[in-house]
Amino acid sequence: MESESGVEAKTYSRILIKLSGEALMGEQNYGLHPPTVERIASELSRTHELGVRICLVIGGGNLFRGIQGVTHGIEPTTADYMGMLGTVINALAIQSALESLGVQTRVLSAIPMHEICEPFIQRRAMRHLEKGRVCIFASGTGNPCFTTDTAAVLRASEMECQVIFKATKVDGVYASDPTIDSDAKRYESITYNETLQKNLKVMDASALALARDQKLPIIVYSILKMGGLQAILEGGGVYTIIS
Ligand code: GTP
Numbered sequence: 001m002e003s004e005s006g007v008e009a010k011t012y013s014r015i016l017i018k019l020s021g022e023a024l025m026g027e028q029n030y031g032l033h034p035p036t037v038e039r040i041a042s043e044l045s046r047t048h049e050l051g052v053r054i055c056l057v058i059g060g061g062n063l064f065r066g067i068q069g070v071t072h073g074i075e076p077t078t079a080d081y082m083g084m085l086g087t088v089i090n091a092l093a094i095q096s097a098l099e100s101l102g103v104q105t106r107v108l109s110a111i112p113m114h115e116i117c118e119p120f121i122q123r124r125a126m127r128h129l130e131k132g133r134v135c136i137f138a139s140g141t142g143n144p145c146f147t148t149d150t151a152a153v154l155r156a157s158e159m160e161c162q163v164i165f166k167a168t169k170v171d172g173v174y175a176s177d178p179t180i181d182s183d184a185k186r187y188e189s190i191t192y193n194e195t196l197q198k199n200l201k202v203m204d205a206s207a208l209a210l211a212r213d214q215k216l217p218i219i220v221y222s223i224l225k226m227g228g229l230q231a232i233l234e235g236g237g238v239y240t241i242i243s
Contacts, residue, residue: 012233014129016055016156017044017165018149021062021090023223031062032093040223041097044134047229048103053129055159056136057152058094060086080144084111087148091117091138098134105134110142110151122158129159149207157214164216165232166203167223172240173202189241202242217243 023040026033048054063086069079091107098105106128107117117138118124125135140151149166156164170178171186173195178184192212196205202220203211211218221228221239231237 012052012162014053014055014159014161015163015165015233016057016152016159016161017167017229018152019056019058019094019167019223020148021059021086022169023062023167024058024090024093025062032090037093037097039226041094041101041103043227043229044094044098045101045103046227047233048132048134050230050233052233053132054134055125055129055155055161056091056094056134057140057148057155058087058090058136058138059148060084060090060140062086063089077144084139084142087140088113088116088138091136095136103134104132105136107136107138110137110139125159135159147204147207149203150210153207153210153214153216156216157210161216164211164218165229166218166220167229168202168220169222169224171222171225171228171238172220173200173242175200187240189243192242195242208242211242217241 019040024032024037026036044054060083064082066079066083069082070076074082088109095105095107108120108125109117110120112119120137128135137151137155140146140148141154152164173187173190174184175187176184192208195202196208203218219232219239219241221232221237228237232239
């Protein structure tokens with residue numbers, strides 16, 4: 001079946017979704033916007049109902065951006081750890097919203113914090129996924145200097161996901177910024193190397209290079225479009241595939 005993007009759709013049974021922390025703040029400039037969190041959870045719940053096994057990596061930029069911390073005099077490594085703590089708060093918020101819809105979940109943190117959630121153990125996470133639980137991976141990679149995009153690729157590889165869905169505010173990868181240039185061209189498909197060479201800023205270079213080496217396709221789609229993810233999984237939808 002062909003999508004609106006004209007790209008042959010595949011059937012995916014195990015996916016990783018990368019959400020930015022900003023996706024959870026709605027129209028606010030900061031923090032968590034409960035109705036937005038609920039809306040995203042209900043989309044994830046509908047996707048889960050399709051029988052798709054879901055892994056989730058969420059950023060922390062709605063609570064703390066490392067780079068801004070650095071400009072305010074916070075030591076870079078400390079700023080990165082503060083960002084990782086932000087991802088734990090977001091993971092718990094999505095967990096709570098999903099479980100209120102009856103979806104079973106487990107939060108697994110790259111930095112052990114036993115009182116709050118499980119530590120990340122790859123084989124344990126695999127069992128959770130096999131049992132149909134949504135696995136929410138918190139604390140990024142657990143190391144400074146890496147983004148949650150890199151964490152998303154790493155976990156997708158470890159969890160044997162077939163694809164990474166990168167949720168953004170636009171419905172794909174554009175040659176120029178579509179929020180500034182209304183004639184910006186959207187790619188239907190693009191290679192990892194082209195994305196890197198053209199510096200298209202979909203993901204940072206480390207994450208893209210890792211995805212390329214692991215042969216993990218990345219589907220860039222809009223989180224703002226209701227039902228966007230489901231439409232892609234059902235063979236339609238609008239997106240760009242990086243492969
Ligand atoms: P099964 O092996 O399939 O039974 O998995 P399970 O996750 O249901 O079993 P387990 O008894 O390990 O976990 C029960 C609950 O405790 C789940 O909600 C887990 O997320 C939670 N849990 C397990 N380990 C930890 C931990 O180290 N810290 C925290 N905070 N919760 C944990």
